[in-house]
Amino acid sequence: MSTMGVIQQGTSSVVVDLPEQHSIRRLEQALRAKVDVRLDVKVNPDAAVTGTLARGDDPDTIVVELADGAASPAWRSAYCDVAFTLRHDEYMFTSVVLEVEAAAGRLVLSRPKNLRTWQRRRFVRASVADSTEARLGPPGEFGRCDTAGMILNVSPDGLACRVPLAAADRYAVDERLGVAFCIGSSSEEFRLDATVVSKTAAGTPGAVIVGLQFENSPTAARERERLASALHAFH
Numbered sequence: 001m002s003t004m005g006v007i008q009q010g011t012s013s014v015v016v017d018l019p020e021q022h023s024i025r026r027l028e029q030a031l032r033a034k035v036d037v038r039l040d041v042k043v044n045p046d047a048a049v050t051g052t053l054a055r056g057d058d059p060d061t062i063v064v065e066l067a068d069g070a071a072s073p074a075w076r077s078a079y080c081d082v083a084f085t086l087r088h089d090e091y092m093f094t095s096v097v098l099e100v101e102a103a104a105g106r107l108v109l110s111r112p113k114n115l116r117t118w119q120r121r122r123f124v125r126a127s128v129a130d131s132t133e134a135r136l137g138p139p140g141e142f143g144r145c146d147t148a149g150m151i152l153n154v155s156p157d158g159l160a161c162r163v164p165l166a167a168a169d170r171y172a173v174d175e176r177l178g179v180a181f182c183i184g185s186s187s188e189e190f191r192l193d194a195t196v197v198s199k200t201a202a203g204t205p206g207a208v209i210v211g212l213q214f215e216n217s218p219t220a221a222r223e224r225e226r227l228a229s230a231l232h233a234f235h
Contacts, residue, residue, distance in 0.1 A: 016116065018091075023115040027062075030086050031055055037064055039107075040081040040199070041097065042172070043074055048201075051107070053084060061098060062111050069105030076100045080109070081173050081199070091115045092198070094173055116173075116197070134161045134181040136171075142180040142191040146170070149210060151181060156228040158194060158213040168208035171196050179212060183230055190227050192220055 018026065030053055039049040051064040064082075075097045083092045093112035100107060132151045137144035147170070149161030159179070171177065175196045182189050198211035214224055 016118075018115045018117055020113055023113065026086060026091060026115055027112070030084055030091070031062065033086065035084045035086055037082055037084040039064065041075050041078050042080060042169075043078045044072065049080075054106075056108055056111070060111050061108050062095075064107045064109060066105045066107065071100045071102045071105055071107060073100050073102060075107065079172065082109070082112075089117055091117050092173070132181060132183060134159065134179055136161075136163070137178045137180075139176045139178045139193045142178050142189075144178070145180075152209065154181070154183065154227075154231075156214070156224045156231070158197070158211065160209055160211050162202050162204065162207050162209055165206050165208050168199055168210055171199075171210065173197065173199065176215075177212065179214075183227075188230070190223060190230075192223050192227075193217075 035053050037051055037053050039051070041049055049064075049066065050068075051066040054063040054065055056063045076099065078097050079094060080097060081092065081094055083090060085091075093115050095109040095112055098108045098110055134149045134151050135142075135145035136147040136149060138146070147163055147167040149163040149167075152160045152162060154160075159181070173196050177194055177196065178191070179194050180189055180191045193215045194212040195215065196210060197213045198209075200209050200211075202209045214220060216224070
């Protein structure tokens, strides 16, 4: 049976939306600096795409000048997750490939209104020693399991789990999911709706770490309080 490992009092990093005016300023700074960006193009799940951020001809667009110059016409109209680092802080946004300029090795993307970034929060976290399984499915359908992920850590705010690459590609950042899991040796199950806030490459080949932030509806708030109590009980 899976067991919960170390319980720590500390800080967690969760993804939050920046206010629109802050997002505009950060994006302008990134454009002036021509920062390096990483793209996860939904129709190209095999590898990340890298390039340099640049201004578009239209104020509602931005451009990515691809590092290897290779762009597929099949990427047109595809959604993509974009990430870049500015002054040691990481920022992310979701966009759409509006045009593929294959000859120039450029992608024209829709300009985002909001960026997301990491925010540190105080929390009680359980690092899982022997991986505990989380069942992922549609929101509210906690008896259904479309994907099983191995929990890496969990707090009352959310959890991170390792899932196979093919399964992770089914989910987009900002997508809502239903999550069901147990902690420690207890058979008591926690059932929460959550939002996908991040997807990062795992140390294990063919796997992705999916970050989920629990929702805070009245029902979810009660479940989060129950989870917090259970985590404290492991001290």
